[in-house]
Amino acid sequence: MPDYPSPDMADVDLVEVMKALADPIRLHIVRVLADGEPKAKSLEGWGVDVTKSTMAHHFRILREAGLTHTLIDGRRHEIQLRRAELDAKFPGLIAAIVGE
Amino acid sequence: MPDYPSPDMADVDLVEVMKALADPIRLHIVRVLADGEPKAKSLEGWGVDVTKSTMAHHFRILREAGLTHTLIDGRRHEIQLRRAELDAKFPGLIAAIVGE
DNA sequence: GGGATAGTTCGATGATTGTCGAACTATTTC
DNA sequence: GAAATAGTTCGACAATCATCGAACTATCCC
Numbered sequence: 001m002p003d004y005p006s007p008d009m010a011d012v013d014l015v016e017v018m019k020a021l022a023d024p025i026r027l028h029i030v031r032v033l034a035d036g037e038p039k040a041k042s043l044e045g046w047g048v049d050v051t052k053s054t055m056a057h058h059f060r061i062l063r064e065a066g067l068t069h070t071l072i073d074g075r076r077h078e079i080q081l082r083r084a085e086l087d088a089k090f091p092g093l094i095a096a097i098v099g100e
Numbered sequence: 101m102p103d104y105p106s107p108d109m110a111d112v113d114l115v116e117v118m119k120a121l122a123d124p125i126r127l128h129i130v131r132v133l134a135d136g137e138p139k140a141k142s143l144e145g146w147g148v149d150v151t152k153s154t155m156a157h158h159f160r161i162l163r164e165a166g167l168t169h170t171l172i173d174g175r176r177h178e179i180q181l182r183r184a185e186l187d188a189k190f191p192g193l194i195a196a197i198v199g200e
Numbered sequence: 201g202g203g204a205t206a207g208t209t210c211g212a213t214g215a216t217t218g219t220c221g222a223a224c225t226a227t228t229t230c
Numbered sequence: 231g232a233a234a235t236a237g238t239t240c241g242a243c244a245a246t247c248a249t250c251g252a253a254c255t256a257t258c259c260c
Contacts, residue, residue, distance in 0.1 A: 014127070027115060093192075141236080154220070177236075
């Protein structure tokens with residue numbers, strides 16, 4: 001059983017968050033996740049034309065920066081924006097980049 | 101008379117803005133400029149320990165991303181955050197990263 | 201167990217980035 | 231005009247990054 005740890009929100013750094021958001025694919029992912037509901041990582045539905053390994057890379061960057069959690073259900077993974085925690089730590093940030 | 105053009109706000113791209121903000125020195129500069137008042141580029145006062153050429157590089161990135169204007173007064177340059185325009189185009193973004 | 205499916209990790213590659221010192225441009229002052 | 235001042239531009243360098251294909255791990259299903 002693999003483990004995909006997200007950092008404590010107390011350790012999340014705004015510069016790292018900004019780096020994670022400074023990429024068109026990751027910004028798109030965050031927008032799709034903006035409602036805070038978990039979404040499957042499976043390729044169909046993201047609408048970006050990159051390989052599985054590239055998507056895995058972007059998911060990892062988002063998670064390690066503290067933006068997302070990974071939920072494991074068998075061989076299916078879901079990704080979830082840590083919306084409430086992020087809103088508490090950086091008020092208005094997600095809303096601003098999502099465009100409300 | 102050198103010219104330091106800033107892009108039209110209509111052409112400013114959020115991904116480029118995020119890239120510009122995804123650096124500790126540039127984030128610091130933007131925070132210092134947050135009130136929208138122009139500040140001298142001269143090294144004293146920024147409180148960052150890098151060379152003049154590195155600062156010139158960061159000022160250029162901020163300007164080309166559309167975040168700042170450069171004001172020229174003789175051999176003195178001032179830099180100004182385009183606060184009102186940015187607030188209109190990306191509501192809440194500057195406030196969020198400045199930590200209002 | 202064997203095959204299929206979902207996703208990660210590894211190594212490589214080319215592009216971009218932050219930094220510096222040196223040279224350069226423009227302006228002010230003597 | 232010469233010297234000093236403020237800032238930019240130009241290589242160069244090391245580090246980081248986005249991307250890919252191949253190999254790998256883990257799970258589900260027959």
